[in-house]
Amino acid sequence: MAIASTPKLLLTDIVSNVNYVPSSYIRPVSDRPDLFGVEDSRPPSIPVIDLDEISGPNRSKVVKEIGFACKSNGFFQIKNHGVPEKLISEILRVAKEFFNLPESERMKNYSNNPLKTTRLSTSFNVSAEKISNWRDFLRLHCYPLEDFVHEWPSNPSDFREVVGEYCKKVRELTLILLEAISESLGLEKDYIEKALGKQAQHMAMNYYPRCPQPELTFGLPGHKDPNAITILLQDEVAGLQVLRNGKWVAVKPIPNAFVINIGDQIQVLSNDRYKSVLHRAVVNSHKERISVPTFYCPSPEAVIKPPEALTDGENPAVYKSFTYAEYYSKFWSRGLQSPSCLDLFRNI
Numbered sequence: 050m051a052i053a054s055t056p057k058l059l060l061t062d063i064v065s066n067v068n069y070v071p072s073s074y075i076r077p078v079s080d081r082p083d084l085f086g087v088e089d090s091r092p093p094s095i096p097v098i099d100l101d102e103i104s105g106p107n108r109s110k111v112v113k114e115i116g117f118a119c120k121s122n123g124f125f126q127i128k129n130h131g132v133p134e135k136l137i138s139e140i141l142r143v144a145k146e147f148f149n150l151p152e153s154e155r156m157k158n159y160s161n162n163p164l165k166t167t168r169l170s171t172s173f174n175v176s177a178e179k180i181s182n183w184r185d186f187l188r189l190h191c192y193p194l195e196d197f198v199h200e201w202p203s204n205p206s207d208f209r210e211v212v213g214e215y216c217k218k219v220r221e222l223t224l225i226l227l228e229a230i231s232e233s234l235g236l237e238k239d240y241i242e243k244a245l246g247k248q249a250q251h252m253a254m255n256y257y258p259r260c261p262q263p264e265l266t267f268g269l270p271g272h273k274d275p276n277a278i279t280i281l282l283q284d285e286v287a288g289l290q291v292l293r294n295g296k297w298v299a300v301k302p303i304p305n306a307f308v309i310n311i312g313d314q315i316q317v318l319s320n321d322r323y324k325s326v327l328h329r330a331v332v333n334s335h336k337e338r339i340s341v342p343t344f345y346c347p348s349p350e351a352v353i354k355p356p357e358a359l360t361d362g363e364n365p366a367v368y369k370s371f372t373y374a375e376y377y378s379k380f381w382s383r384g385l386q387s388p389s390c391l392d393l394f395r396n397i
């Protein structure tokens with residue numbers, strides 16, 4: 050009697066031996082990446098900001114640059130950010146080692162329950178979407194660290210140590226950025242940090258295997274981030290694209306730099322001065338790609354609303370107040386098909 054084999058759940062295992070894109074990953078013709086119609090960002094059209102002087106006498110210059118980038122692009126890259134290069138290469142190494150583990154080892158972490166605080170899954174939201182995305186991902190809650198670290202994978206053996214250290218450093222950097230963004234809006238330095246309540250920090254390790262027909266599918270289709278701010282680390286393989294003036298622009302990786310983008314919550318907390326911008330990930334046929342976004346979020350009970358200091362007769366509050374829990378449940382149930390759910394919370 051033939052033994053029925055268990056169906057594969059992760060993209061990595063589904064496509065390990067195929068040289069075509071399975072039909073469940075193929076986008077309709079009107080919704081494909083158009084890989085040749087993309088602008089190259091060399092010289093970088095996404096601003097690159099040097100954070101070296103953020104704590105020195107030239108702080109106000111750096112704050113201005115950050116404010117301008119948030120307003121004009123919603124996206125920028127940063128260098129000299131204080132996260133050690135060694136730690137950056139270590140986190141990319143452990144992520145790669147994790148996704149190269151045997152299926153049985155990786156599957157110990159598998160879950161499609163979005164309420165789980167540590168889980169490995171695939172695509173974006175397998176219960177809501179009709180077309181799958183060319184991505185597997187490990188999602189980790191990581192603040193406060195001591196509440197979650199014991200749940201994380203213990204293979205590779207230094208996973209918890211490396212990822213824990215990385216999360217601490219990225220949180221320090223995020224708080225520096227939030228202060229600068231508050232200041233650039235003319236708010237108290239700690240305004241945004243306080244508005245996020247007890248705060249939360251989530252991380253994804255995104256793994257995009259090589260794709261035999263990258264023109265037919267997305268790693269992640271266009272979306273805006275629901276959180277406050279995202280600190281994205283990408284390996285040396287290009288794939289991130291940002292919508293700018295109606296055109297997709299490729300954000301070429303700069304070694305050891307982070308890509309920062311404004312999420313929906315800072316759009317609200319700036320009363321629409323700063324914009325959460327559409328971005329997407331495309332895949333390629335030559336190389337697997339890893340990206341590691343850190344999503345810095347309000348805590349679920351935090352009440353988010355435009356600050357009074359940014360509203361007046363001429364600039365009324367663009368959004369109603371809401372809790373982040375309300376926002377996130379709408380975001381998750383709508384899936385990535387609808388690029389932003391900010392419209393559901395608009396006053397005007």
Ligand SMILES: O=C(O)CCC(=O)C(=O)O
Nearest residue numbers: 253255288289330340342
């Ligand atoms: O992989 C990337 O470059 C983008 C990742 C992303 O947008 C996400 O995880 O939400």
